Amino acid sequence: MLENKNSSSTSLSDIGEFKLIEHLTQEVKIHHKNTVKGVGDDCAVIDKNKLQTLVTTDLLVEGVHFDLSYMPLKHLGYKAVMVNLSDVYAMNGTARQITVSIAVSNRFTLEALEELYAGIHLACKNYQVDLVGGDTTSSIKGMLISITAIGEADKKDVVYRSGAKPQDLLIVTGDLGAAYLGLQVLEREKQVFQVNPHSQPILDDYNYLVERQLKPEVRKDVVELLKELEVKPTSMIDISDGLSSEILHLCKQSKVGCNLYEDKIPLDQQVISTCEEFNMDSTTVALSGGEDYELLFTISLEDYNKVKGNPNFTVIGHMTEEAEGRSLITRANQKIELIAQGWNAIS
Amino acid sequence: MLENKNSSSTSLSDIGEFKLIEHLTQEVKIHHKNTVKGVGDDCAVIDKNKLQTLVTTDLLVEGVHFDLSYMPLKHLGYKAVMVNLSDVYAMNGTARQITVSIAVSNRFTLEALEELYAGIHLACKNYQVDLVGGDTTSSIKGMLISITAIGEADKKDVVYRSGAKPQDLLIVTGDLGAAYLGLQVLEREKQVFQVNPHSQPILDDYNYLVERQLKPEVRKDVVELLKELEVKPTSMIDISDGLSSEILHLCKQSKVGCNLYEDKIPLDQQVISTCEEFNMDSTTVALSGGEDYELLFTISLEDYNKVKGNPNFTVIGHMTEEAEGRSLITRANQKIELIAQGWNAIS
Numbered sequence: 001m002l003e004n005k006n007s008s009s010t011s012l013s014d015i016g017e018f019k020l021i022e023h024l025t026q027e028v029k030i031h032h033k034n035t036v037k038g039v040g041d042d043c044a045v046i047d048k049n050k051l052q053t054l055v056t057t058d059l060l061v062e063g064v065h066f067d068l069s070y071m072p073l074k075h076l077g078y079k080a081v082m083v084n085l086s087d088v089y090a091m092n093g094t095a096r097q098i099t100v101s102i103a104v105s106n107r108f109t110l111e112a113l114e115e116l117y118a119g120i121h122l123a124c125k126n127y128q129v130d131l132v133g134g135d136t137t138s139s140i141k142g143m144l145i146s147i148t149a150i151g152e153a154d155k156k157d158v159v160y161r162s163g164a165k166p167q168d169l170l171i172v173t174g175d176l177g178a179a180y181l182g183l184q185v186l187e188r189e190k191q192v193f194q195v196n197p198h199s200q201p202i203l204d205d206y207n208y209l210v211e212r213q214l215k216p217e218v219r220k221d222v223v224e225l226l227k228e229l230e231v232k233p234t235s236m237i238d239i240s241d242g243l244s245s246e247i248l249h250l251c252k253q254s255k256v257g258c259n260l261y262e263d264k265i266p267l268d269q270q271v272i273s274t275c276e277e278f279n280m281d282s283t284t285v286a287l288s289g290g291e292d293y294e295l296l297f298t299i300s301l302e303d304y305n306k307v308k309g310n311p312n313f314t315v316i317g318h319m320t321e322e323a324e325g326r327s328l329i330t331r332a333n334q335k336i337e338l339i340a341q342g343w344n345a346i347s
Numbered sequence: 348m349l350e351n352k353n354s355s356s357t358s359l360s361d362i363g364e365f366k367l368i369e370h371l372t373q374e375v376k377i378h379h380k381n382t383v384k385g386v387g388d389d390c391a392v393i394d395k396n397k398l399q400t401l402v403t404t405d406l407l408v409e410g411v412h413f414d415l416s417y418m419p420l421k422h423l424g425y426k427a428v429m430v431n432l433s434d435v436y437a438m439n440g441t442a443r444q445i446t447v448s449i450a451v452s453n454r455f456t457l458e459a460l461e462e463l464y465a466g467i468h469l470a471c472k473n474y475q476v477d478l479v480g481g482d483t484t485s486s487i488k489g490m491l492i493s494i495t496a497i498g499e500a501d502k503k504d505v506v507y508r509s510g511a512k513p514q515d516l517l518i519v520t521g522d523l524g525a526a527y528l529g530l531q532v533l534e535r536e537k538q539v540f541q542v543n544p545h546s547q548p549i550l551d552d553y554n555y556l557v558e559r560q561l562k563p564e565v566r567k568d569v570v571e572l573l574k575e576l577e578v579k580p581t582s583m584i585d586i587s588d589g590l591s592s593e594i595l596h597l598c599k600q601s602k603v604g605c606n607l608y609e610d611k612i613p614l615d616q617q618v619i620s621t622c623e624e625f626n627m628d629s630t631t632v633a634l635s636g637g638e639d640y641e642l643l644f645t646i647s648l649e650d651y652n653k654v655k656g657n658p659n660f661t662v663i664g665h666m667t668e669e670a671e672g673r674s675l676i677t678r679a680n681q682k683i684e685l686i687a688q689g690w691n692a693i694s
Contacts, residue, residue, distance in 0.1 A: 010457035044479030046444060046497065048395045057480055057495060059448040063487045097393060101406040101493055110357035132391030133404055135493075140410045144486070146448055146493035148404060150393070 042087040042237060045158060052158055054151040056087035062142035070186040073112055075214045077119025080145045083240065085127055086218040086293045088151035090238035092159040094223070095151040097132045098124070102146070103139035116145075127220055157232065159297070164235035164254035168298040170317040171233075171307065173222050175266040176243055177282060180289025181274050182206065182213030208270045216293045222312060223295075229306045233297035242290040245340035248326060250298065250319075257320040260338055262330045264316040287328075288341040389434040389584060390498065392505060399505055401498040403434035409489035417533040420459055422561045423492075424466025430587065431496035432474055433565040433640045437585035438507070439573070440500035444479045445471070448493040450486035463492075474567055504579065506644070511582035511601035515645040517664040518580075518654065520569050522613040523590055524629060527636025528621050529553065529560030555617045563640045569659060570642075576653045580644035589637040592687035595673060597645065597666075604667040607685055609677045611663040634675075635688040 046053040060066060060080050068076070081098060088095040100120055104113065113136075124131050129149070189201040203210050218238070226233065235254050237246045243265070251258055265286045275282040298319055299307065307313045317329075326338040390401035407413060407427050415423070428445060435442040447467055451460065471478050476496070536548040550557050565585070573580065582601050584593045590612070598605050612633045622629040645666055646654065654660050664676075673685040 011453070044444065044446070046479070048398065048400075051395065053395075053400060053497075055444070055446060055480060055495075055497065057446040057448050057482055057493070059450055059482045059484050059491075059493060061450050061484055061486050064450075064485050097391065097402070099391070099402060099404040099495060101404050103406055103408050103411075103491060106358070132393070133402060135404055135406045137406050137408055138411050139408050139491070141488045144406075144450060144491055146404070146406060146482075148402075148446060148495040150400075150402060150497075 042090040042161070045091070048152075050155055051152050052093075052155050054088050054091050054093045054153060054158075055148065056084055056151075057146065057148040058083050058087070060145045060147075062144065067190075068143070069190055071214060073115035074119035074122075076145075077116040077121075078123045079119075079214070079216055080147055081120055081123035081127070081129070081149075082216050082218045082293060084147045084149035085123075085129065085151075085220070086238040086240065088149050089219055089223045090159075090236050090295060091151070091153060092157050092223055092226070092233065092236060093151040093153035095127060095129050095149050095220070097130045097150040099133040099148045100131060100145070101135040101137075103137050103144040105139050105141055105143070108143065127218075157227075159233050159236040160253070161235050161237050161250055162253040162255075163233075164250050164256050164298040164319050165300065166256055166319050166321045168234050168256075168300055168319045169304060169315050170247070170250075170258060170260065170296070170298055170319060171313050171315050172239070172243070172266065172294055172296050173219050173312055173314075174292065174294040175268045175271065176239065176286035176292050176294065177271045177275075177289045178209045178212040178268055179216060179291035179293075180213075180285055181271055181278070181280075182209035182211070183291075184278060185209055185274070186213065206270065206274060208268055209274060213291065216291065218293045219295045225310075225312060229310075231299055231303045231306050233299055236295060236297035239292040239294045239296055240290055242288040242340065243292075243296065244287040244328075244338050245290075246296050247338060248340050250296070251322075251326050254298075254319070255322050257322050257324040258317055258326050258338070259320060259324075259335075260317040260326075260328050262328060264314060266314040266316075284341075287338075389437040389508070390440070392438070395499075397502055398499050399440075399502050401435050401438050401440045401500060401505075402495065403431055403498075404493065404495040405430050405434075407492045407494075409491065414537075415490070416537055418561060420462035421466035421469070424463040424468075425470045426466075426561070426563055427492045427494055428467055428470035428474070428476070428496075429563050429565045429640060431494045432470075432476065432498075432567070433585040433587065435496050435498035436566055436570045437583050437642060438498070438500060439504050439570055439580065439583060440498040441570070442474060442476050442496050442498040442567070444477045444497040446480040446495045447478060448482040448484075450484050450491040452486050452488055452490070455490065474565075504574075506580050506583040507600070508582050508584050508597055509600040509602075510580075511597050511603050511645040511666045512647065513603055513666050513668045515581050515603075515647055515666045516651060516662050517594070517597075517605060517607065517643070517645055517666060518660050518662050519586070519590070519613065519641055519643050520566050520659055520661075521639065521641040522615045522618065523586065523633040523639050523641065524618045524622075524636045525556045525559040525615055526563060526638035526640075527560075527632055528618055528625070528627075529556035529558070530638075531625060531627075532556055532621070533560065553617065553621060555615055556621060560638065563638065565640045566642045572657075572659060576657075578646055578650045578653050580646055583642060583644035586639040586641045586643055587637055589635040589687065590639075590643065591634040591675075591685050592637075593643050594685060595687050597643070598669075598673050601645075601666070602669050604669050604671040605664055605673050605685070606667060606671075606682075607664040607673075607675050609675060611661060613661040613663075631688075634685075 044055040085095045185206045327335045328338045390403040393400040432442045532553045674682045675685045
């Protein structure tokens with residue numbers, strides 16, 4: 001059967017990932033009463049009495065999500081685990097197990113896969129996660145990694161994307177934009193190398209950026225810190241696609257608007273200086289760069305004193321009534337509509 | 348970094364899938380006491396008080412595991428779910444949830460993915476399983492489907508591969524070899540079609556074989572039946588790689604030997620007649636064909652009366668002391684060593 005047998009056909013590139021998932025899963029019917037949450041958040045939630053099981057999965061494709069010409073395989077293995085664990089922490093849960101499936105073409109050797117798994121094992125060790133299963137198979141072309149992470153949380157602790165209320169404070173951990181700039185630096189070095197294979201990359205001025213791209217760490221510590229501080233966010237998401245995209249997810253699913261203040265967005269000094277060098281706007285990079293794997297969450301105003309002054313957190317705005325819209329308040333105090341561009345739009 | 352930077356390198360094709368997984372996961376350390384079973388059975392097992400969570404995952408790659416020139420996308424979606432659910436039933440559990448990740452190149456249209464998901468949704472409906480998450484992304488080439496299935500079972504009901512004892516009876520459900528022959532029939536029609544695109548496939552004489560290949564059903568019913576009969580198998584596995592390979596898994600993990608009787612292996616009449624037509628040995632097809640998705644299990648002798656005469660079950664042999672080896676007793680009453688060949692070896 002040819003897959004385009006239908007006379008009316010729609011190109012996938014016209015749709016976009018979120019719309020596509022929404023479209024393909026709109027018919028999903030839930031059969032089990034212990035399936036508390038299916039498609040549509042960072043993780044699925046499965047009820048096991050008081051404890052809930054969190055499940056999330058991600059697929060990384062060579063040439064789409066990673067480039068082995070500058071991504072060492074050990075780092076790739078580490079990062080592939082991080083991407084998944086981040087979704088569990090974004091539900092305010094603890095990651096417990098992962099399964100790892102890989103498809104590889106015959107250009108990869110056993111030693112190459114050992115490198116990849118060294119990174120996976122290191123991630124499991126650092127985050128106290130068990131590798132419990134998987135599948136290994138051939139691919140026609142390139143490498144593909146599919147990881148499913150399983151976590152758990154007390155029912156009362158699970159935080160969804162949908163709980164934000166007007167007036168809630170919008171908070172982000174760490175700083176933003178560095179991983180995206182790290183990728184730009186690596187891309188530039190790759191091009192230099194292609195012109196002159198004897199050149200040695202000079203990455204000293206960009207070490208933070210490159211590390212954020214090649215060896216991201218995720219915010220298990222923040223989930224633990226929030227428990228210590230006795231703060232339960234009203235909504236939470238991790239930043240994988242860029243700050244603006246994630247804020248819009250929270251707004252949409254919580255049915256609220258927001259005011260995001262440009263001058264509050266936390267940026268590392270290397271991000272600022274490299275943006276100047278690359279002639280890029282640092283706000284655009286932070287809003288649309290992605291791969292930061294920081295946590296973005298909302299808290300009710302009454303919890304403000306518990307997080308105030310904590311160096312892990314930056315209040316970057318607040319939620320509003322839905323009718324007020326989703327706005328970026330610029331440094332020049334202009335109110336403009338917040339839109340999700342994704343990194344494709346940056347140039 | 349080049350992936351073959353090491354001076355000593357091992358080709359993946361020299362290793363084989365089982366050895367590869369064993370090799371790559373030998374370092375796995377288990378951090379959580381609720382991880383009851385990690386790599387090495389049909390599913391991982393996670394303890395949740397009395398209930399245990401079962402997790403399994405499979406990766407299907409176009410050109411390796413399926414050929415879209417004769418596999419309709421709806422059937423592919425259905426089968427991809429079956430492959431995973433089968434592993435949950437093989438633990439004597441009930442499948443509850445799945446996640447589905449797909450990578451597709453831009454040759455696929457939205458309508459093509461809708462077909463695929465129609466099959467996935469149908470499988471979920473027929474087996475009462477919830478689709479709870481996933482990921483959709485582009486691939487450089489072809490289609491790839493990664494599914495993780497989550498099931499559950501009472502702790503006391505979970506059946507591993509490792510519990511078989513000498514004297515236990517070896518039992519298989521349904522009949523074997525049909526799915527493999529279905530593939531041969533479809534391959535032949537494809538070749539005819541390539542020579543003469545106006546030819547119409549004549550599949551009437553092979554309808555059972557083709558159905559077993561294109562729309563396999565898995566044995567949820569058997570798990571329910573065993574409960575009704577109050578039989579708990581001592582070991583169990585599903586037949587995905589071929590009967591001999593699965594028997595050897597049970598023997599290895601249970602540290603026992605076996606006698607398998609050639610004349611007891613259940614074969615459908617279409618398998619027998621098509622083997623004659625294709626000049627193939629039906630025993631070899633049943634032993635090495637694979638993709639039957641039947642259940643293979645052992646029971647202690649005292650449970651024999653409970654299953655005796657049940658048309659769902661065929662006793663095909665018994666387990667022995669490990670030192671006695673793993674043997675096939677041929678129709679000519681010769682004892683030969685049982686080896687796993689996999690379908691690559693059939694010709």
